[in-house]
Amino acid sequence: MTKKRWTPSLVADELEDTMRTLAKLPPVVLQGYISLWPSIKYTEMEVLQQEKPLLKLRARTEEITRMEETFTWMGCLEIDERKLLWKRAGKVRWKAICHEFGYGRATAWRHWVFALAKIAAFLNERDGHQ
Numbered sequence: 001m002t003k004k005r006w007t008p009s010l011v012a013d014e015l016e017d018t019m020r021t022l023a024k025l026p027p028v029v030l031q032g033y034i035s036l037w038p039s040i041k042y043t044e045m046e047v048l049q050q051e052k053p054l055l056k057l058r059a060r061t062e063e064i065t066r067m068e069e070t071f072t073w074m075g076c077l078e079i080d081e082r083k084l085l086w087k088r089a090g091k092v093r094w095k096a097i098c099h100e101f102g103y104g105r106a107t108a109w110r111h112w113v114f115a116l117a118k119i120a121a122f123l124n125e126r127d128g129h130q
Contacts (some may be wrong), residue, residue, distance in 0.1 A: 006123040008116035014070055015089035021067040024059035076122045081115035088112055 004010070042050075059067075074082050080101065087097055098108050 003127045003129075005129050006120040006127075008113055008120050011073075011116045011119045011123070012089070014066070015085055017063070018067045018070045019086075019089045019091075021059045021063045024057050024063070073119050073122065076118055077115055081111065081118070084108070084112055085115050085119075 074085075077085070084097065084101065087100075094105055094108060097103075098105055101108060101111075103111065
């Protein structure tokens with residue numbers, strides 16, 4: 001079975017999937033803090049009137065494996081390129097990215113595409129594509 005040939009758009013899609021997987025992971029909780037407040041005992045009527053908590057989706061094992069793989073791709077990029085890719089994968093608006101990096105809109109987009117192409121070339125070379 002041949003592996004797929006990577007393109008910048010496939011890399012961008014994979015980075016967006018990684019951000020969705022990160023959102024599904026449980027929050028980081030600092031250990032060592034306790035609450036001295038007594039726990040609240042609700043009546044049955046109070047429990048019925050409360051809003052139901054939203055169902056939080058959990059990340060599957062294969063999603064976490066793919067997410068960890070995308071982290072290894074960042075080794076071929078400069079730090080600013082990494083930041084740009086993660087911000088864009090996290091759906092940060094171009095205007096905010098341009099302001100943070102000091103780029104114009106077209107320049108920011110070119111840097112983004114160039115970083116995606118660098119990763120695609122790295123992956124194609126790793127997989128033995130010419």
